[in-house]
Amino acid sequence: MQTHYWIWQYEEWPHFCWNNDSVIGPLARVREKQGRLLGLMNGLGFDTQNASSLEAMTEDVLRNNEIEGLLLNPDHVRSSVAWHLGIEIAGLPVPSHYVEGVVQVMVDAVQHADEPLTEQRLFGWHAALFPYGQSGAFPITVAAWRQGSEPMQVVSGALGKEKVHYEAPPSEDVPRQMQMFLEWFNSEPAIDPVLKAAIAHLWFVNIHPFDDGNGRLTRTLTDMLLARADGSPQRFYSMSAAILRDRKNYYDTLEYMGKHGLDITRWLLWFLQTLESAIDTAVEKTQRVIRKSIFWQEKRNVALNERQVKVINRLWDSFEGKLNTGKWAKMTKTSTATALRDIQDLVEKGILRRTEEGGRSTNYELVEG
Numbered sequence: 001m002q003t004h005y006w007i008w009q010y011e012e013w014p015h016f017c018w019n020n021d022s023v024i025g026p027l028a029r030v031r032e033k034q035g036r037l038l039g040l041m042n043g044l045g046f047d048t049q050n051a052s053s054l055e056a057m058t059e060d061v062l063r064n065n066e067i068e069g070l071l072l073n074p075d076h077v078r079s080s081v082a083w084h085l086g087i088e089i090a091g092l093p094v095p096s097h098y099v100e101g102v103v104q105v106m107v108d109a110v111q112h113a114d115e116p117l118t119e120q121r122l123f124g125w126h127a128a129l130f131p132y133g134q135s136g137a138f139p140i141t142v143a144a145w146r147q148g149s150e151p152m153q154v155v156s157g158a159l160g161k162e163k164v165h166y167e168a169p170p171s172e173d174v175p176r177q178m179q180m181f182l183e184w185f186n187s188e189p190a191i192d193p194v195l196k197a198a199i200a201h202l203w204f205v206n207i208h209p210f211d212d213g214n215g216r217l218t219r220t221l222t223d224m225l226l227a228r229a230d231g232s233p234q235r236f237y238s239m240s241a242a243i244l245r246d247r248k249n250y251y252d253t254l255e256y257m258g259k260h261g262l263d264i265t266r267w268l269l270w271f272l273q274t275l276e277s278a279i280d281t282a283v284e285k286t287q288r289v290i291r292k293s294i295f296w297q298e299k300r301n302v303a304l305n306e307r308q309v310k311v312i313n314r315l316w317d318s319f320e321g322k323l324n325t326g327k328w329a330k331m332t333k334t335s336t337a338t339a340l341r342d343i344q345d346l347v348e349k350g351i352l353r354r355t356e357e358g359g360r361s362t363n364y365e366l367v368e369g
Contacts, residue, residue: 005259005261006166006167006168006258006259007206007257007258007259007260007261007262008168008169008177008206008207010261010262012262013262014180014181014184014203014262015262016199016202016203016262016263016264017262017263017264018263018264018265018268019263019265022265022269023195023265023268023269023272026269026272026273026276027192027194027195027272029272029276030194030272030275030276030279031192031194033276033279033280033283034194034229034230034279036283037236037237037279037282037283037286038230038232038236040283040286040287040290041234041236041286043290044286044289044290044293048289048293049234050085050087051087052236052285052286052289053085053234053235053236054078054081054082054085054087055285056235056236056237056238056282057081057085057106057107057110057235058074058077058078058081059238059240059241060106060223060235060238060239060240060241061077061081061102061103061106062074062077063238063240063241063243063244064106064216064219064220064240065102065216066244067215067216067219067240067243067244067247067250068215068216072099072102073093073095073096073099075092075093076093076095076096076099077095077099077102077103078092079092079093079094079095080095080099080100080103080104081103081106081107083095084103084104084107084111097131098131101128101129101131102128102129104128105125105128105129105217105220106220106223108121108125109125109220109221109223109224109227110223110224110227110233110235111227111233112233113224113225113227113228113233114228116186117182117185117186117221117224118182119178119182122209122217123143123144124143125217125220126142126143126210126213126217127142127143129213129216129217130142130212130213135211135212135213140211140212141210141211142211145171145174145175145178145209145210146171146174146208146209146210146211147171148171149170149171151167151168151170152167152168152169152170152171152208153165153166153167153168154166154167154168154208154255165251165255165258166206166208166254166255166258166259168206168207168208169207169208174207174209177207177209178207178209181200181203181204181207184203185200185221192229193225193226193228193229194226194229194272194275195268196225196229197222197225197226197229197271198222198267198268198271198272199264199268200221200222200225201218201219201221201222201271202254202257202264202267204217204218204221205218205254206257206258219239219240219243222239223235223239223240226239226275236282236286237278237279237281237282238278238281238282239274239275239278241278241281242274242275242277242278242281243274245277246274246277249270250270250274253266253267253270254267288316291368292316292317295316295368299351302349302351305342307328307332307334307338307342308342308345308346310331310332311323311328311331311332311342312346312351312366314331315365315366316366322355322357322363322364322365323343323352323363323364323365324361324362324363324364325339325340325343325361325362326339326361328342328343343364346364347364350367351366351367352364352365352366352367353365353367
């Protein structure tokens, strides 16, 4: 007698249930924060909105692949996303054929989120992820559901000491499973669209319909449904980046759900918490963009040279660590004497100040307000 069931072996599959009282509070918080983020974005100029969307989509593509251990070239990804969004940025490289395909999948999913999800659309996305018909050194079935009689298992550990974390439905059952999934996916939601995104994530990854690429396509479908939930094709936050920050709990929660029946409350709570983290990060970045805009408006009549403008923008955008004369000289390709004069001038103008820490070199920080 079988004592252990995978989630898809339960008689009620795929009729998920959850504790609504537990979910309603976190869901309301996420919805409020989504509205706040979109409100902030609507208050920004068109160019700033585009720049924020470019950064969010670039990060989402990079982190979606990084979750699986795949590292893409950031400049190639940014170049491809910029082209698809119609944003001109000088100096970016021509993206590789592979990166272009990966980006096209994301762009199609979020910019055409309201179009039906079909087998052929999924097959096209899968082909873009595996343009050479291989996963690493191994040939795989591409642009079609997985085939063969071998069990589809998620396994870790050395040879002979493998641990099976999950076993998906047999290959011959995948077409039926995916027909049910696609009918549900394309139906009008009877639940909040954010919850639909969470359920789609769990449902698709448990079917595991392809030989490889299931995780990346799962997160793409999540982004597609979140775009529907936001009512906007523009992406201003990265769910994949938030998942990557909590990757261990992500896999632990998925593994637990695959073995413990159809009550998915634990998964929904993890998903909502992670989505809230993604939105919080985006709100912080957006508020910084607004503060930067106000800063430059206030300093519009202050005389600054090109080097100073360049470093100030770096301090607002992406500077890590402490600023000192050595780093200034390196960033602006000038001497330390010139760097010191530039810095002292900004200190006198109230734009930089010395930090309190001691050490061998004097450090400086931006005076933001």
